[in-house]
Each structure stands twice: as C-alpha cells, then as structure tokens.
Amino acid sequence: xxxxDGYDLYEKVYRNKNYPKVxxxxxxxxxxxxxxxNPVRIRLAFRSNLTMKQTLELPDYQRMKGFPHEVLFxxxxxxxxxxxxxxxxxxxxxxxxxxxxxxxxxxxLYDGPIIFADGRVGLCGCRDYNAASELVVGHIMEESLxxxxxxxxxxxxxxxxxxxxLPDICSKCTSYANLYLYRCRRGSERRxxxxxxxxxxxxxxxxxxxxxxxxxxxxxxxxxxxxxSHETHR
Ligand code: SF4
Numbered sequence: 242x243x244x245x246d247g248y249d250l251y252e253k254v255y256r257n258k259n260y261p262k263v264x265x266x267x268x269x270x271x272x273x274x275x276x277x278x279n280p281v282r283i284r285l286a287f288r289s290n291l292t293m294k295q296t297l298e299l300p301d302y303q304r305m306k307g308f309p310h311e312v313l314f315x316x317x318x319x320x321x322x323x324x325x326x327x328x329x330x331x332x333x334x335x336x337x338x339x340x341x342x343x344x345x346x347x348x349x350l351y352d353g354p355i356i357f358a359d360g361r362v363g364l365c366g367c368r369d370y371n372a373a374s375e376l377v378v379g380h381i382m383e384e385s386l387x388x389x390x391x392x393x394x395x396x397x398x399x400x401x402x403x404x405x406x407l408p409d410i411c412s413k414c415t416s417y418a419n420l421y422l423y424r425c426r427r428g429s430e431r432r433x434x435x436x437x438x439x440x441x442x443x444x445x446x447x448x449x450x451x452x453x454x455x456x457x458x459x460x461x462x463x464x465x466x467x468x469x470s471h472e473t474h475r
Contacts, residue, residue, distance in 0.1 A: 253331055254288050264301055271308035279309050286313040290333030322368050322413040340417035346402035347411060348422045353435055354390050356381055362389050364398065367416055374410035390439045 251260035267285065274281050285305070287296050293314050296302070317335045318325060327336055347365070355366035357377075363369050364376040376398065379389035389395070398408065411417065423432040 250289060250291070250331075268305055271305055271310060275308045283308075283310040284313055285310055286315065288315045288318075290331040319415050320413070322410050322415075337415040339412075340414055342402075342405070342407065342411075342417055343419045344403055344405065345419045346399045347414075348418045348420050350376075350395070350399050350402065351420065351423065351432075351435070353439065354378075354386055356386075362386065364395065365410070368414055369410055375408045376410060387439060 248258070248260040251263070252258055271283060274283060289296050291299075296314065297306070297312070317337045318330060320326075320336050325336065330336065349365045349367055352366070355363045355369075357363060357372040359372075360381045361372045361377050362379045362381055363372050363374070364378060365374070369376050378392065378394045378398070381389075384392075401407070402411070423429060
C-alpha cells in the first residue's frame with residue numbers, strides 16, 4: 242500500500258512504480274472473490290514503516306476492507322544471511338535478530354533436495370538461493386538424486402547441526418526453523434510423503450509425536466515473535 246499522500250512508500254520499499262497496478266489488481270481480486278462467494282482465502286501482506294493502525298487507515302485500503310480477507314504485517318525483516326543491512330531499510334523498519342538454534346537441524350535439511358538451474362543439488366531452498374554454501378551436496382548430472390539425498394555428506398551436515406557446529410550460511414541466518422513441522426499432525430503427513438519419495442530420509446528422533454506444550458520455531462521466530470501479526474477482516 243502507498244502512503245496516504247501518494248505512492249512514495251510503495252516505491253521506496255519495492256523500488257518500482259507499479260503501485261497503481263498492484264492496488265487495482267488486489268482490489269479486482271478481492272471483488273471477484275467476493276462475487277463468487279469467497280472460494281479463495283486471501284491475505285494482504287503489508288510491508289511498511291507505518292504502524293498497523295496507520296496502515297489500516299490508508300485511504301486506498303478503505304475500499305478493500307469490506308471484502309473478506311486476512312491482513313499480515315511484516316514488522317521485521319530477514320537479513321538474507323547478512324545481505325540486507327539496517328541502512329537498506331526505511332526508518333522504522335527493523336531487521337530480525339539471528340535465529341536461536343535448537344539442538345536440531347533446520348527443517349530444510351529434511352525437506353527434500355533442492356535442484357538448482359545448473360544441476361547442483363542443495364539442502365536449503367530458502368536462503369542458499371545461489372547455491373554458494375556448504376549445503377550444496379552434489380550434482381544431478383554426476384550422481385542420482387536418491388544417492389545424494391541419502392549420502393554421508395547429508396548425514397554429516399545434519400549431525401554437525403546437532404552438535405552446534407553450524408554451516409556458515411546457517412550461523413548467519415534469521416530463518417532457522419526446527420523440526421516441529423514434522424512432528425505436528427500436518428507436518429507428519431508431509432514427512433510421510435517425503436519418506437515415500439526418499440525412503441529413510443527422516444531420522445527416528447524426528448518421528449516422535451509432538452509433546453504437550455511443545456512449540457515449533459518457525460521462520461523468523463527467534464524470541465521476538467514471528468515478526469508477523471495478523472487480524473482477520475470479515
Ligand atoms: S538455517 Fe537458514 S540457511 Fe540454514 S538450512 Fe535453515 S533456512 Fe537454510
């Protein structure tokens with residue numbers, strides 16, 4: 242959303258002049274969904290240095306808020322393993338602090354191999370976007386995917402995580418998430434699916450049921466909350 246007096250905020254955050262098009266498309270989407278009986282769950286995510294209250298008072302939002310949707314606010318921002326710095330953000334925006342690590346590998350290390358455009362195979366499809374880290378474990382033209390996924394290299398990387406010996410990229414990451422995902426009911430379905438494609442790819446210790454009161458550490462959740470809060474507008 243733009244600032245109340247124009248589109249300058251959108252342009253500063255997204256570094257392009259497409260605000261009118263984005264706004265009109267969002268409005269058209271909300272209206273079309275509403276006319277069809279709201280078959281789609283829509284979330285509007287705001288990235289702004291305004292307060293949540295100021296954001297919800299933006300004139301352009303007023304004509305949207307009558308349509309069913311949820312609202313997300315980004316209140317702090319990922320560093321992308323150190324590539325985004327505080328000076329890259331607008332005043333009032335904050336970077337997330339580094340992740341707090343459990344004695345568990347990040348869930349990405351179990352979520353299936355990531356194949357990059359040039360054939361390299363990695364473990365993190367989230368932050369290792371240019372395949373430049375030690376999480377790259379093979380090449381699809383040199384070894385089968387299943388062999389790479391079940392290799393000693395992958396096992397050792399997970400083991401190092403358990404010992405607190407993190408890959409360099411992970412030690413600078415603000416997006417670590419523990420293995421809770423695979424212990425909750427929905428996540429266990431995902432785990433079974435991954436195991437179907439890549440047998441024995443999850444460790445026994447990751448198969449234990451969720452204990453009462455146990456909580457996952459999600460991306461960006463690092464003791465300061467998830468960095469996102471939301472409310473639902475109906
Ligand atoms: S800690 Fe960060 S960089 Fe490491 S695997 Fe997880 S998301 Fe990727």
